[in-house]
Amino acid sequence: MQGMPAAVRYSRSDLRRILGENVPAGAAGLLKVELPREVDVFFEAYPAERVGLSTEFPGRLGIGRAWHGVCEVQVDLGDGSVWSVVAVEGGQPEVGFMNTDIERFIIFLQRLHGMALLAEMEEGPRYREQAEAVRRELVQADEPATMEGTWWAGIIEEMLAMA
Structure with a gap:
C-alpha cells in the first residue's frame, strides 16, 4: 500500500x-x-x-x-x-x-491510514463516499471492532466527520 x-x-x-x-x-x-x-x-x-x-x-x-x-x-x-x-x-x-486478531488489526491500520491520506487530498462528498465505503469494509472485516464504545469506532467516526 x-x-x-x-x-x-x-x-x-x-x-x-x-x-x-x-x-x-x-x-x-x-x-x-x-x-x-x-x-x-x-x-x-x-x-x-x-x-x-x-x-x-x-x-x-x-x-x-x-x-x-x-x-x-x-x-x-x-x-x-x-x-x-x-x-x-x-x-x-x-x-x-x-x-x-492481529490480522484484522493490520487491515484496520492499513485502511484508516488510507483514509487519512485521502482526507488530505479529497474534499466533501467524494471523501465522504469513500470514507463510508471504508467503514462498510471494516464492518465486514471485523464487526465487533466497529461497535459503539470500541477503540476503532471513535476513530472511524472522526474520519467520517472530516468530510
Whole structure:
C-alpha cells in the first residue's frame, strides 16, 4: 500500500525469549504477520527487544503504542484478540477492545491510514463516499471492532466527520 511504512516482524525465538518454549496460540498470530513500524498517529510497533508481558494484565503481550503513544496495544495470549490499555494516574487502566486478531488489526491500520491520506487530498462528498465505503469494509472485516464504545469506532467516526 502506498505510504505504508517499514515493518516489524517477530520470530519464534523472539517470542520464546519472552514467553518460554511453548508460544501460546494467541501469540502465534504474531509470527504470521508483519506489523507496520509506524502508521500515522494510530500505531507504532515495538521492536522485538521491547515486546513484553503486561504487568497489569497477565496473559497479554504489549506489542506497541497507539494514538500519539497514549495507549499500549496488547495481544491476548489466549485468543489473540487485540486491546488498547491507557494508564490512568492513580487508578485502574482503561481497557478497550480493538480487534478480534492481529490480522484484522493490520487491515484496520492499513485502511484508516488510507483514509487519512485521502482526507488530505479529497474534499466533501467524494471523501465522504469513500470514507463510508471504508467503514462498510471494516464492518465486514471485523464487526465487533466497529461497535459503539470500541477503540476503532471513535476513530472511524472522526474520519467520517472530516468530510
